[in-house]
Structures are given as structure tokens and as C-alpha cells.
Amino acid sequence: MLTVKGLNTEYPSLKGPPVKAAQDVAFEVPAGKFFTLLGPSGCGKTTTLRSIAGLERPVGGEISVNGRLVYSAEKKIFIPPNQRNFGMVFQSYAIWPHMTVFANAAFPLEVRKTKLSKKEIRDKVMRVLSAVALDQYAEREATRLSGGQQQRLALARALVMEPELLLLDEPLSNLDAKLRDRMRFELKRIQRELGLTTIYVTHDQGEALALSHEIAVMNEGRIVQVGAPRDIYDHPRTKFVADFIGTTNFIDGVALGQDSTSGRWNVRTPVGDLLVHTDQTLAANMRVTVSIRPEDVELLEEPAAANGYNLVSGLVDQKVFLGDMVDFQVKVDDYILLSRAHPSLRTPIGDRIYIRMNPEKCVAIPDTSPARAAA
Amino acid sequence: MASTGQATDLPEAVQQPAIKADPKWFVMGGVVSIVAWLALIPLFFLIYQSFRTPGTARKPAIWTLGNYFDAYSSSDTLVLFANSVEFAAGTAVLALVVGTALAWMTERTNTPLKPLFYALSIIPLIIPGILFVVSWIFLASPKIGLINLALQKILGTDKVYVDIYSMAGMIWVDGLHYAPIAFLLMTAAFRAMDPSLEESAMMSGASMWGIFRRITLKLAFPAVAASFLILFVRSIESFEVPALLGLPVGIQVFTSAIYDAIHSYPSNIGLAAAYAITLLVITMGGIYFQSRITAQGGKYSTVTGKGFRPRTIDLGRWKYLTAGIFVVYALLVVVLPFIVLLWSSLQKYYSVPSWEALQNVSLTAYKTVINYPSVGTAVWNSFLLSVGTATTVMLLTAVVCWIVLRTKIPGRWVLDQVASVPLVLPGLVMGLAIMVCYLSIGGGIYGSIWILFIAYVTRFLPYGMRYNTTSMVQLHKELEESAAMSGASWFTAFRKVVLPLLKPGLLAGWIYIVIVSVRELSSSILLYSPGTEVVSIVIWEMWQNGQYVELSAFGVMLIATLFVFVMTAQWLGKRFGVKES
Numbered sequence: 001m002l003t004v005k006g007l008n009t010e011y012p013s014l015k016g017p018p019v020k021a022a023q024d025v026a027f028e029v030p031a032g033k034f035f036t037l038l039g040p041s042g043c044g045k046t047t048t049l050r051s052i053a054g055l056e057r058p059v060g061g062e063i064s065v066n067g068r069l070v071y072s073a074e075k076k077i078f079i080p081p082n083q084r085n086f087g088m089v090f091q092s093y094a095i096w097p098h099m100t101v102f103a104n105a106a107f108p109l110e111v112r113k114t115k116l117s118k119k120e121i122r123d124k125v126m127r128v129l130s131a132v133a134l135d136q137y138a139e140r141e142a143t144r145l146s147g148g149q150q151q152r153l154a155l156a157r158a159l160v161m162e163p164e165l166l167l168l169d170e171p172l173s174n175l176d177a178k179l180r181d182r183m184r185f186e187l188k189r190i191q192r193e194l195g196l197t198t199i200y201v202t203h204d205q206g207e208a209l210a211l212s213h214e215i216a217v218m219n220e221g222r223i224v225q226v227g228a229p230r231d232i233y234d235h236p237r238t239k240f241v242a243d244f245i246g247t248t249n250f251i252d253g254v255a256l257g258q259d260s261t262s263g264r265w266n267v268r269t270p271v272g273d274l275l276v277h278t279d280q281t282l283a284a285n286m287r288v289t290v291s292i293r294p295e296d297v298e299l300l301e302e303p304a305a306a307n308g309y310n311l312v313s314g315l316v317d318q319k320v321f322l323g324d325m326v327d328f329q330v331k332v333d334d335y336i337l338l339s340r341a342h343p344s345l346r347t348p349i350g351d352r353i354y355i356r357m358n359p360e361k362c363v364a365i366p367d368t369s370p371a372r373a374a375a
Numbered sequence: 376m377a378s379t380g381q382a383t384d385l386p387e388a389v390q391q392p393a394i395k396a397d398p399k400w401f402v403m404g405g406v407v408s409i410v411a412w413l414a415l416i417p418l419f420f421l422i423y424q425s426f427r428t429p430g431t432a433r434k435p436a437i438w439t440l441g442n443y444f445d446a447y448s449s450s451d452t453l454v455l456f457a458n459s460v461e462f463a464a465g466t467a468v469l470a471l472v473v474g475t476a477l478a479w480m481t482e483r484t485n486t487p488l489k490p491l492f493y494a495l496s497i498i499p500l501i502i503p504g505i506l507f508v509v510s511w512i513f514l515a516s517p518k519i520g521l522i523n524l525a526l527q528k529i530l531g532t533d534k535v536y537v538d539i540y541s542m543a544g545m546i547w548v549d550g551l552h553y554a555p556i557a558f559l560l561m562t563a564a565f566r567a568m569d570p571s572l573e574e575s576a577m578m579s580g581a582s583m584w585g586i587f588r589r590i591t592l593k594l595a596f597p598a599v600a601a602s603f604l605i606l607f608v609r610s611i612e613s614f615e616v617p618a619l620l621g622l623p624v625g626i627q628v629f630t631s632a633i634y635d636a637i638h639s640y641p642s643n644i645g646l647a648a649a650y651a652i653t654l655l656v657i658t659m660g661g662i663y664f665q666s667r668i669t670a671q672g673g674k675y676s677t678v679t680g681k682g683f684r685p686r687t688i689d690l691g692r693w694k695y696l697t698a699g700i701f702v703v704y705a706l707l708v709v710v711l712p713f714i715v716l717l718w719s720s721l722q723k724y725y726s727v728p729s730w731e732a733l734q735n736v737s738l739t740a741y742k743t744v745i746n747y748p749s750v751g752t753a754v755w756n757s758f759l760l761s762v763g764t765a766t767t768v769m770l771l772t773a774v775v776c777w778i779v780l781r782t783k784i785p786g787r788w789v790l791d792q793v794a795s796v797p798l799v800l801p802g803l804v805m806g807l808a809i810m811v812c813y814l815s816i817g818g819g820i821y822g823s824i825w826i827l828f829i830a831y832v833t834r835f836l837p838y839g840m841r842y843n844t845t846s847m848v849q850l851h852k853e854l855e856e857s858a859a860m861s862g863a864s865w866f867t868a869f870r871k872v873v874l875p876l877l878k879p880g881l882l883a884g885w886i887y888i889v890i891v892s893v894r895e896l897s898s899s900i901l902l903y904s905p906g907t908e909v910v911s912i913v914i915w916e917m918w919q920n921g922q923y924v925e926l927s928a929f930g931v932m933l934i935a936t937l938f939v940f941v942m943t944a945q946w947l948g949k950r951f952g953v954k955e956s
Contacts, residue, residue, distance in 0.1 A: 012783070012785075053856075053860060054859075055856050055859070055860075080859070081856070081859040081860055082858075082859045082861075082862045082863055082864055082868075083862070084860075085862065086860060087860070088856075088857065088860040090853040090856065090857055091853070092851050092853050094851060094853035094854045094856065094857035096854060096857075096858075096872055096876070097876070098875045098876060107858070107861050107863070107871075108861035108862055111858075111861060111862050111863040111864075111867050111871070112862045113862075154857075157857070157861065158860075161861060161862065167860075
């Protein structure tokens with residue numbers, strides 16, 4: 001469906017050489033899938049989206065949709081955005097304040113080359129407005145809508161043109177938390193129902209995990225890892241991904257050797273020797289970082305070992321009651337490990353406590369790991 | 376702009392595909408050439424002229440440094456310089472003190488009558504400078520001034536209490552005239568100041584005085600300094616006040632010296648040009664430092680993106696005092712000047728208010744003015760010039776702003792700078808430069824109404840830039856981009872989205888330029904010729920001829936017309952324009 005190959009973008013800078021934004025970005029999105037570009041500020045994700053939209057002109061690479069080339073540096077093809085037929089929802093919604101709700105949504109149909117009759121336009125517009133539950137506001141001035149309604153109107157405007165591709169640039173970032181949760185479900189429902197291929201840009205890992213079929217994590221202009229949400233969360237390939245998505249504990253260590261039967265690696269760390277999982281090639285004596293999520297750090301008041309599990313002991317240093325869970329900080333030697341436990345665990349501060357970790361959940365990341373994974 | 380800090384923080388990528396033979400490029404090329412011509416060529420001729428001797432029939436003009444020698448060798452120049460600086464600094468300080476106090480009262484206190492005051496604050500902008508000066512002569516001249524006469528009557532003396540024909544009088548009138556501008560500048564500064572900065576000082580235990588001294592004053596410093604420089608430059612450029620109040624008693628400043636040099640016989644344009652260059656250097660310095668301060672002040676303004684509600688101080692019983700200050704200010708700036716003009720317009724011959732004079736009230740002066748030979752022409756000329764100038768400037772600068780803000784053409788910032796050049800040219804200097812330029816080029820422009828048109832368009836280019844920049848910056852780029860994503864072509868997007876959204880800004884700028892064009896005197900006075908008079912020139916001539924009652928009648932009609940115009944335009948704008956969200 002959407003294929004992006006070797007995409008590079010640059011900005012002219014006042015002094016010195018141009019600034020590189022997206023570098024060698026490549027990915028493929030199958031039809032009907034929800035694909036997310038996730039990363040911190042300035043990582044190049046918005047630039048990548050705007051290059052797909054045609055609002056920015058890359059300096060190298062190729063973008064094609066359904067086999068149609070919309071951009072190619074080599075063949076000198078650049079289809080302007082108004083001929084690409086992609087729907088886009090902007091971060092600011094970009095609702096035109098001088099038009100009514102209906103006029104905003106009808107605009108794409110009115111400006112396009114193949115003319116539609118008044119009635120056809122009316123039917124199509126009312127159909128999408130009712131899909132986003134705005135049909136009763138059709139004649140209202142667009143500026144008198146609430147934030148959530150404006151966001152739905154922006155979505156309706158993008159949908160009314162029956163786009164080949166739906167581009168969403170942080171559409172939820174300007175909404176308050178409750179509304180954001182509701183719109184998240186709404187977006188997912190509409191995307192599923194219409195089977196639209198969707199590219200979504202966000203810096204919010206929660207949104208990305210909740211909505212996407214596939215996520216591409218970007219950092220410093222490059223894609224560092226692509227995968228399904230669960231895959232990215234459970235098996236981060238770099239420290240950056242592990243740290244950016246969710247909360248994690250990092251433990252520095254040195255690889256000792258591979259266990260021949262289980263395929264697990266043994267890693268010597270300040271909290272003790274650990275059996276860990278890895279997708280990457282390690283070698284003995286290699287410096288590694290072990291990442292483990294707080295919810296996978298099991299706390300026990302008695303040393304109940306389980307077969308093959310890592311077991312260490314420490315002292316309760318701090319705890320924070322959060323209602324549905326308790327965050328424990330456990331001191332193992334000089335290392336503080338964060339654990340997320342059930343509120344029923346009430347071990348007092350200063351007491352000894354035992355930590356059990358599933359080796360499957362302890363992910364070793366080589367410190368010399370390349371800055372990016374082959375996407 | 377990107378509040379959530381996305382990749383949009385980065386500058387935009389090159390996105391204007393260079394398509395040849397697009398009509399868009401011809402429009403841009405034309406506009407760039409016009410702006411460059413208007414802003415730069417007269418300046419070049421002015422500098423050239425300052426190095427030439429006056430050419431006569433017998434003796435051709437040659438290169439010389441004599442003009443500068445004449446201008447700087449005489450000890451009079453020192454006096455001239457001292458007078459100019461004293462006048463400008465005094466005016467700026469007075470305007471700033473009044474404006475800041477008023478701005479603080481409206482923005483940060485619970486003074487009554489605040490909404491009324493906002494509405495009132497625009498009115499001084501529509502009173503032409505020359506009428507304001509004349510009305511103050513009626514009020515405070517030593518012989519006929521009403522204030523003196525009233526005090527003499529009450530106290531039974533013949534002592535002169537106030538004399539408007541003095542440096543203090545000049546500063547008083549010009550300072551009051553510029554106070555509304557200071558008020559607007561300082562209101563903006565107070566609004567941009569996050570009150571939580573003061574509140575956090577209060578929470579840290581600072582006293583009210585300590586907060587004022589260590590936080591408010593420090594934060595406001597860039598705004599105060601920048602406003603002072605703007606006002607200083609404006610007042611060193613003023614022509615009406617020094618010409619009407621200073622010249623009769625021999626207090627000369629640069630502007631009146633330039634006017635004198637041109638109007639002496641034989642006229643000494645070279646000397647005027649040398650003075651003009653000096654004045655230009657001063658104004659350039661002022662604007663330069665002002666822009667430096669404003670740029671540095673950027674770090675003081677903590678833009679949070681959150682709308683903050685300014686805290687207002689409860690003044691208690693003192694609020695009646697501040698309300699009283701409002702009333703006094705309104706009296707001095709609007710009510711009294713207008714009333715004396717109205718009074719004098721209803722007389723046959725100028726006379727001070729008395730029972731006797733009250734019985735002689737008549738509308739004769741209005742009849743005279745309407746039948747006055749040059750009034751009809753002048754009104755028609757002013758109408759054509761103001762509407763033509765406002766329309767031309769707004770369209771021209773809309774394209775310039777679009778180029779500067781929306782394209783990525785290299786060197787576009789130069790265009791922005793060039794279009795702002797006229798900002799440093801005092802009206803009189805601009806008039807002189809344009810006069811010299813089109814006298815040298817020929818082609819019949821000098822002596823026709825076109826030279827006034829050229830002067831007005833050049834002078835008000837920076838205003839057009841400011842209005843268009845403000846509204847185009849507020850126009851989020853995504854509004855245009857979403858039109859492109861919806862399939863609209865560049866022209867469709869411009870027509871259906873950009874233009875309708877720019878309308879309020881275009882209209883506001885247009886109204887403002889119409890008003891300043893009607894008020895314009897200092898450039899016109901060097902460029903008009905018989906048949907191309909404008910209304911401000913007619914007022915000037917009436918003053919020179921001593922036709923005070925006719926002048927007053929004309930002034931009253933002019934102010935009333937401008938007032939109705941502004942009200943109608945605003946009403947139309949609200950009715951048919953776009954509501955600003």
C-alpha cells in the first residue's frame with residue numbers, strides 16, 4: 001500500500017550546512033493498517049508525515065501509494081499535495097474559522113476537479129458528519145465547536161474525500177486527558193470500520209501502543225525499531241526504545257556466556273548474575289544493559305525460588321501508594337530497582353524483600369548496539 | 376508556536392517547487408521592484424544632493440562638502456541640536472509617563488470608567504496634529520489663550536500664566552499628542568507580562584514595593600526603553616509643533632530648520648539635505664537601538680502559551696482618584712481642544728467666549744469654508760490620495776508579507792528590511808528626498824498629484840507591513856495546508872481561505888492608512904503645488920493667513936467626517952468581516 005524508501009529531508013540553515021531531519025527513513029504499510037511514527041520532539045516523525053503528504057519536499061528517496069509514485073528523487077517526480085488525495089488531520093485541526101461546520105467538511109468536494117451535484121455533496125457530507133456525530137451541528141459556525149468537536153470535524157473533512165491514505169499529525173495532543181481517551185477509541189473504531197490505511201504521528205507512547213497495528217520508533221531522524229506494540233514493549237532492541245516506551249530498570253552488566261539448553265545468556269551485574277533474553281547477537285565479555293519493566297519485577301516476602309527464574313534480595317527503600325498498585329523502590333547493594341506490585345503487599349520500609357524476575361522479561365541490549373536496527 | 380514541541384520546531388523544508396512562467400513569479404518580481412524603487416531611490420538622491428552646490432542658470436551645480444561645512448561650522452547648529460534633543464526627550468518622557476500611568480490604571484487596577492476609556496483612547500488618533508496644535512494655541516497662547524484669560528479674570532491680574540510659545544509649551548502639546556501612542560505601547564507591554572511572575576515574588580515574601588522595584592520594573596524595562604526610543608524618534612520628526620509654536624519665537628529644531636532652509640530665498644536645498652541627513656542619522660540610531668532592545672527583551676517575555684488573566688489591584692477609595700485622572704486626561708486631549716475649535720468656528724471673527732460673543736454665534740464660517748476656492752479641490756485630492764494610498768499599500772504589502780513569511784526564497788529578509796526603510800525617514804526628510812529625486816528625474820511627476828501619491832505610499836509602507844505581518848503570522852500555516860490536502864489549487868486556497876481570513880487585518884490597516892493619509896502634512900508641505908493641495912495644506916494656509924474661524928470650521932468638519940468614517944468602517948467590518956476568533 002504505502003511504501004517509503006530511503007527518505008531524506010533537509011532544512012536550509014542560516015549558518016553552515018543544511019540540517020538533516022529525516023535520514024534514510026524506510027517502511028512499508030499494508031492496506032487497512034494503522035501505522036504509527038513514534039518519537040520525541042525533533043526526531044523527524046512530523047517531517048516524515050509531511051513528506052508523505054507532499055507539504056514538504058524531501059531531498060532523496062521514494063514514496064509510493066498503491067503502486068503510484070507520488071515522490072521520487074531519482075525520477076524527479078513530485079505530485080503536489082492537492083493532487084495526492086490523502087486526507088490529513090492537523091495538530092491544530094486547521095478548521096477554517098470563516099466557514100460553517102458544513103462548509104468546512106464540504107470544501108474538499110467543492111474544490112475537486114470532478115464536479116459533484118449539490119445534492120451529492122450534501123449527502124456525502126451529512127454521511128461523514130453523522131459518522132463523527134456532528135450532523136446536528138452542520139449549520140453552526142465552526143469556531144463555536146468545542147475542542148473535541150473541532151477535532152472530529154477535522155477528521156470528517158479528511159474522510160469526506162474518501163482518501164487513499166489518512167494522515168494524522170498528533171490529533172489528540174490538544175485535548176484534555178478524559179476526552180483524549182474517548183477520542184482514542186473513536187479513532188480506532190472509525191479506522192477499523194472504514195478499513196483506512198492510516199499513518200499516525202505522536203510522541204505519546206500510550207496512544208501509540210493503544211492504537212497501532214505497527215509502530216516505528218524514531219530518534220534523531222532515523223527509525224530505530226519497527227514492530228507490533230507488544231513486540232516493541234517486550235523486546236526493545238536499544239536503550240532508547242526501552243527508555244522511551246514505558247518505564248524500565250536498566251542494570252549494567254557483562255555477558256558471561258550462553259546457556260546451551262535454554263539459549264539464555266548469563267550476565268554478571270551488580271545485583272548478581274542474571275539469566276536474560278536477547279534477540280541480538282552477544283559475545284562473552286561484551287558490555288550489556290539489562291532492561292526489565294517494573295511490573296515484571298516480582299516482589300516476595302519469602303525467598304520462593306521458581307525454576308529458572310532470577311532471584312535476588314534487597315531492602316525496601318521507598319514506596320508510593322498509587323491506588324490500584326504500589327511502586328516499590330528496592331535497594332540491592334547500591335542499585336535501586338523499581339517494582340510495581342499489587343497493593344496487598346505491605347512490606348514496611350527497611351525490611352528485607354526478595355525479587356524474582358522471569359528471564360524472558362529481562363532483555364539484554366548490547367552497549368555497542370548500532371544506533372538503528374534494519375527496518 | 377508548536378506548543379507540544381514537535382518536529383515542527385525545525386524550520387520548514389524547501390517546499391516551493393520552482394516552476395517557470397508561473398504568473399505568481401511575475402507578480403512577486405513586480406512587487407519587489409516597486410518596493411525597492413520607492414524605498415531606496417529617493418534616499419540615494421537625498422545623499423547625492425547633500426554633496427551638491429545649488430545650481431543656478433549661470434552656475435551649474437558641482438560637488439561640494441560646503442553644505443556639511445555650513446551646517447556644522449556655525450554655532451547655531453549646536454543650539455539646533457540641543458533644542459531638538461531637549462524637545463524630543465521632553466516629549467518622549469511626558470508621553471511615556473502619561474501613557475504608562477494610564478496603561479497601568481486600565482490594565483492592572485479596578486478603576487471605574489475603564490471600558491469608556493478604551494473607546495476614548497482611539498479618538499486622539501483621528502485628530503490631525505495641526506488642529507491639535509492650533510486648539511492649544513487657542514487655549515494657552517499668552518494673548519488670546521482661554522486659560523490665561525480665565526485665570527486673569529478670576530485673579531484680577533494681567534499676568535501671563537501659561538505661554539504655549541516656549542520649549543515647555545512645545546513639549547506639553549507634543550507630549551499630550553503622543554500620549555495615546557505611549558498608552559497603546561505600554562498596554563501591550565503590561566498584557567504580555569505574566570502576573571504569576573509577580574505573584575511568585577509575593578509568595579517569596581517580597582513587599583509590594585520590592586516586587587515593583589525588583590520584578591515589575593525589571594521586566595518592563597525593555598518595553599519602557601523601546602517605547603521611549605520610538606517616542607523620541609517620533610517627536611524629533613514632528614513638524615507641526617516646532618513650526619507653529621517654535622518658529623514664531625525663534626526656537627528651531629531640525630525639522631523647522633529644514634523647512635526654513637527650503638523656504639528661504641534663494642532656497643538652499645543642499646543645506647536642507649545636510650540637516651536632513653543629520654536628522655536621519657539620529658532617527659536611524661534610535662530605531663536601531665529600539666530594535667536591539669526589543670530583540671533582547673524577547674528573553675524577558677515568558678510566553679507560556681497559556682492565556683493568563685491579569686490580576687487587578689483593588690485600589691479601594693483611591694480608584695476615584697484614578698478615575699479622576701482619566702477624566703482630566705480626556706479633557707486635555709479630546710474635549711477641550713474640540714470645544715475651542717467648535718467655539719471659534721461659530722464666530723464671525725475670532726473672539727474669546729463671553730455673553731456678547733455668544734449672541735454672535737453664526738454658521739457664517741462654515742458657509743465661507745464650503746465656498747472657499749481651494750477647499751473643494753483639497754477635499755477631493757485628499758479623498759483620492761487616502762483611498763488610493765491605503766488600497767495600494769495594503770495590497771502591495773500583502774504580497775511582500777506573503778513572500779517574506781510563506782516562501783523560502785533566499786534573501787527574502789532583505790525585502791522585509793527594505794520595506795521598513797521609510798520608518799526611519801521623518802516626513803519632512805521623505806518629502807525633501809522625493810522632491811529632489813523627481814526634480815532630477817523629471818517626467819512631470821513633480822507638480823502633479825502623483826508625487827504626493829508616491830510620497831504617501833512610501834511613507835506608509837511600513838504600516839502596511841505591520842498590519843499584514845500581524846494577521847499573516849496569526850494565520851496558522853496549517854489552514855492553508857489543509858486546503859491543499861483537500862485538493863485545492865494554490866489560487867483556490869488563496870481566494871477561499873487566505874484572503875477571507877486576512878480580511879480583518881487588511882481592513883484595519885486600510886482604515887488606519889486612510890486616516891494617517893488625511894492627516895499627513897510634513898511630506899505634503901514640500902510636495903504640493905497649486906491645484907494639488909490636500910486638506911492639511913489648506914489648514915496650514917488658513918493658519919498662515921490668519922483665517923482662524925474658517926480654519927476651526929474646516930477642522931470641526933474634518934474631525935467629524937473622520938469620526939463618522941472610522942465608526943462606519945468598524946461597523947461594516949464587524950458586520951461583513953470575519954469575526955476574530
